[in-house]
Amino acid sequence: MIKNMTEDQITLYIIKSLKENRKKEFEIITDELQPYDIAKIYEELPEKHKKRFLLFLNTDLLADLIQELQKEEQIDVLNRLGIEKTGKVLDLMDNDDLASLLDDLSPEKIASLLSGMKKEESKIVQDIMNYPPETAGRLLTNRFVWIRDNYTVREAVDKLKTFAEFAETINYLYVVDQHQKLVGVVSYRDILMADAHEVIRDIMYERVISVLVDTDQEEVARIIERYDFLAVPVVDEKHTLIGIITVDDIIDVVIQEANEDIEKLSATGKSIDFETKSFVAAYRRLPWLILLLFIGLVSGSIISTYEETLEKVVALAFFMPMIAGMTGNTGTQSLAVVVRGLVSHDIDKKVVTKLVLRELSVGIIIGLTCGILISIIALVWQGSFVLGLVVGSSLLLTLIIGTLAGTVIPLILYRFNVDPAIASGPLITTLNDIFSLVTYFGIATMFLNKLM
């Protein structure tokens, strides 16, 4: 019925049904809505209607709703539900989502929430929470259908029918032997095309690509992206099938990892979004800024060591920001190329040498172009040929240094398993500040008598 209604009409209709306490109408509409839509409506709902809204939703939809909400709201909703209903709802949630919901709650809170759940379900959730963060184990769900290799196609289809409701995605069926070891995979399509009496072992695809529970989530994302999978099976070291990771979780991982790179490149500090409170945001950003404040003072003290030079030729100060800025920027450019390159590339000696040489020649080309340009400008502006020469040659040198620093530093960090994005923009920038000032004033001092 609602397929032609606008979102606002739907919301109004729902509010009406809540006001007039018409559960039936409410259910007819919500049954046709996507979890995301239900969550949006709930969030916009006037406080006074929320209670009944939750009362009217059946446990399935409640589970869907909660999975779409922000952490604080999730807890809020659970508190409104009351312990007994909460248990039922949590049983229905994807256990990877549930695990991340519980993640940084107090042990007491976790215990009380899990207490209401089915033993086996809460067991699984606790297992998931025991895997290190950002690993495959944290993303896996047990809502999938496995079949035995000795099943016939008919037996497989029967099992499917029984579990279809509960299975998250049944696009592939993973095949296990009598020890629950993963031995193959059949696509839904294969089943459909095969005859009822064929044995799974004969139609399954044996070389099934899987990940280990402790595989890093970035690696899992890379595999799903390369192979265009909709899901990937997760096994333990004994190759026992533990669960599957579905592509929808992987999209979230990809977005999250990209944001982390950007946060680090811009030293934003961890996970600040539109909802973060100002004090929290400031607190997360301050450490970086204070560090940079001191590094900035280093640049300052470098300048102070050249106080004499500066006093004699104040004009040198005019080009300081430009040189420092350019060097810092070219460094950031190289850094960004490296950091994003690492997302999709496997790094070996060959790649590294190729990359470093590439960036070196980029530095030289850029340096020559800008160096010559600035020499002319300096000459015209300050009417001093020597000054032009000093500024130009400094820029040439510092741009080359800057480019290399932006390339080599992240690669070294990567080599030692430090996340290269940590060598964030500001850090490279400030290091390059220092390089550039030393070069600039160094050269200037050499030509000092000619400059005056």
Next chain:
Amino acid sequence: MIKNMTEDQITLYIIKSLKENRKKEFEIITDELQPYDIAKIYEELPEKHKKRFLLFLNTDLLADLIQELQKEEQIDVLNRLGIEKTGKVLDLMDNDDLASLLDDLSPEKIASLLSGMKKEESKIVQDIMNYPPETAGRLLTNRFVWIRDNYTVREAVDKLKTFAEFAETINYLYVVDQHQKLVGVVSYRDILMADAHEVIRDIMYERVISVLVDTDQEEVARIIERYDFLAVPVVDEKHTLIGIITVDDIIDVVIQEANEDIEKLSATGKSIDFETKSFVAAYRRLPWLILLLFIGLVSGSIISTYEETLEKVVALAFFMPMIAGMTGNTGTQSLAVVVRGLVSHDIDKKVVTKLVLRELSVGIIIGLTCGILISIIALVWQGSFVLGLVVGSSLLLTLIIGTLAGTVIPLILYRFNVDPAIASGPLITTLNDIFSLVTYFGIATMFLNKLM
């Protein structure tokens, strides 16, 4: 057979089969490999073996192989295949991948490639190429199964069986009316659970979420991510079903969009990766750097207007890099928060005001902390209370300005439909350079007589 072989063993085995010209062995192995693996092996293959490798692969695998390769290699392979085989292979490729392959080739080359293809296939490819870049139209595939709303479940399953081989993913079936208009969707699971005689219209889900051909790919990604879909149907303005977009293409979009944000934030210049030649890379990076060179000179000329002040109190120069650097950095931090926030948020007045106020108070908190800190340092280092006051108050002001600039500028750009990431790190940084210098020297000049 190969399920227990390492990648190297597989490669060696394949080379062996090529050397000894054993097509059978070659086929047994390649049949079990994933497209990505076949591509990897082909790339690593010694030149002298590539010809036969392509000769041995059947057209299906050739199509798979080409879809996994870089553009240059794709063209190279097609050239090796010869016009007639090329046609067959192109017919089998996903038409969205084919469209992006042809995208920036010469019209002649495109014509000659399409000439070998089936009329209807090449027609579709040309249609796709006519959609604007980065829209849904460019990502859609016609390799999907649609069913009529008046089919029975049995008829639907029969159609599935006929088309399963050809359908890209058959997790959902999209339902159309007699005019090919999209009227519903049934999941594979629904079909499986329903009785053979039920009519699709009665079991289908009517409120099907779809995108228009000209929807921006970022919006498509947002929809698939929100609803955790595996595919989304694409319709024209008449709501006629044209094709579907599958989640695997969306993962690539998400990665691509994230890279674009980073490129812009770091002003890397468009699409520079590990493969880009140095001259190209330099050429793409130079425009930004030259722009920044001139903006940098603006800072310089500002300083030059305060030449007197600077000559009288050279110590002021010591704090320049720190103040400029900090202001620039805090701006970049805010910018990153905004740019990434826009990825997942819908922006309205409420959100904007909330955000700006948040960042304002963040700026104040940060400014006070760092301002007081630096005043003390300046006092201790240079032994001048006034200097400490000047530096401290300047930093307080500039940090507030910097934070606001980093928040407001991208939001304004967004408001006027300019990609806010364009207000890239360096740009904000340099603007903030200028703000900070004016503030710093302005305040310093006011206190000049006290400073000396």
